[in-house]
Amino acid sequence: MAAAPKPDRPDVSRFFVSEEKRAELRKIAREVNARAGIPFDPTITAEQELMRAQGVRPENNGASRELLRMRYGGDYEEE
Amino acid sequence: MPQLPWDASALVKRFYTETGSDTVNALFTFTPALQMASTYISYAETASILRRRFNRGDITLVAFNAVRNALANEVLHSADVSLMSVDDTAVLAGIALSDAYNINSSDAAILAVFLRYARSLPPTDPACVLVASDQRLLRAAAAEGLTILNPELLAVADVAAFLASLA
Numbered sequence: 544m545a546a547a548p549k550p551d552r553p554d555v556s557r558f559f560v561s562e563e564k565r566a567e568l569r570k571i572a573r574e575v576n577a578r579a580g581i582p583f584d585p586t587i588t589a590e591q592e593l594m595r596a597q598g599v600r601p602e603n604n605g606a607s608r609e610l611l612r613m614r615y616g617g618d619y620e621e622e
Numbered sequence: 623m624p625q626l627p628w629d630a631s632a633l634v635k636r637f638y639t640e641t642g643s644d645t646v647n648a649l650f651t652f653t654p655a656l657q658m659a660s661t662y663i664s665y666a667e668t669a670s671i672l673r674r675r676f677n678r679g680d681i682t683l684v685a686f687n688a689v690r691n692a693l694a695n696e697v698l699h700s701a702d703v704s705l706m707s708v709d710d711t712a713v714l715a716g717i718a719l720s721d722a723y724n725i726n727s728s729d730a731a732i733l734a735v736f737l738r739y740a741r742s743l744p745p746t747d748p749a750c751v752l753v754a755s756d757q758r759l760l761r762a763a764a765a766e767g768l769t770i771l772n773p774e775l776l777a778v779a780d781v782a783a784f785l786a787s788l789a
Contacts, residue, residue, distance in 0.1 A: 558739045560662075560705045565698075568662065568705075572698050576690060579673075585699065587691040591647065594639035594689075597681045604774075605680060606638035606671045607631050607755050613671070614726050614756070 623652065624769070624788040625747075627706070627736045628660040629729070629754035630667035632773050636696065637672060637689040642755060642773035648781040649753070649773070653702040656785065661706050661732050665697050706735050723762035733759065737766055749788040 560568065573583055599605065611619045626649065635646045649656065669690060676686035697703050708731050715738070716730030725733070733752075740750035751769045754760050760770045769788065776784055 553742055553744070555739060555742055558706050558735065558742075559659075560707055565705060569698050572665075572694055576694065579690075581687050581690050584688075584691045585695055587688050587695060589636045589647070589650075589692045589696060590688070591639050591643055593685055594681070597685050599639050599680065601639045601641055601643060604640045604755075606634045606675055607640055609674055610631055610634060610667060610671050611756060613667075614729065615758070619758070 623656045624749045624751045624785060625657045625659065626751050626753050626771070627739070628658060628664060629732070629752065629756060629759055630664040630671070631756040631759070632753040632771075633660060633664055633697070634668045634671050635755070635773060637668065637693050638675060642776075644778040645773040645776050645781055646753075648778045650696075652781075652785065657704070658702060659704040659706050660697060661708050661735070663708055663728055663732060665693070665705075668693055668697075706739065708732055708735050712738070719762060719766070723758065723765065725758050725762050729756070729759050730762075733763060733766070736763070737768060740768055751788060
């Protein structure tokens with residue numbers, strides 16, 4: 544999405560974080576994780592089997608429901 | 623291929639197994655042809671939710687470390703996900719959206735950015751599709767003319783056809 548615009552295309556670069564800024568923010572994010580005791584491992588990708596092995600029940604939607612509680616408190620009803 | 627801005631309510635399904643996780647995973651397999659985007663706010667929200675699940679004892683420390691690394695690797699460090707700026711004008715523009723749709727201010731600001739971006743594109747471009755499972759946010763986005771995708775409601779077998787229909 545953030546590629547350099549072609550001459551006949553609108554310049555949408557203003558919507559995106561620049562690569563320079565992004566590199567700075569990546570460094571901060573690594574430091575934040577390190578302070579939280581999360582060892583940096585650039586090879587890990589999302590692995591659903593890991594969650595299932597933890598006994599996480601997909602039908603509970605535990606994470607997204609928690610997020611909705613954070614956003615709306617008790618005001619959110621599933622619709 | 624359409625462009626997919628992600629809200630945290632769908633992004634978290636990539637890192638925590640839920641209804642719709644299979645569909646989210648299928649969408650990720652279409653990168654880099656499928657252009658994806660999110661915001662630092664959504665990244666932070668997702669990181670925070672994963673921390674809460676760990677603090678509640680729902681996942682072990684090993685799993686928590688793994689998913690927080692995976693989140694960073696697949697969103698912050700990946701060239702496949704662009705990150706959009708949520709600036710002061712978006713925060714103010716979001717007030718009209720929170721007035722109209724009863725969404726909170728940070729979600730409204732993010733939606734304002736997504737809408738501004740989508741409206742800046744030529745009409746001949748592939749659709750810009752908000753991926754979320756937050757029903758309020760989805761309703762607001764749809765009412766504003768944005769195409770929406772709730773991974774809880776799209777079967778994994780239908781992902782390719784759905785994307786093709788938007789191209």
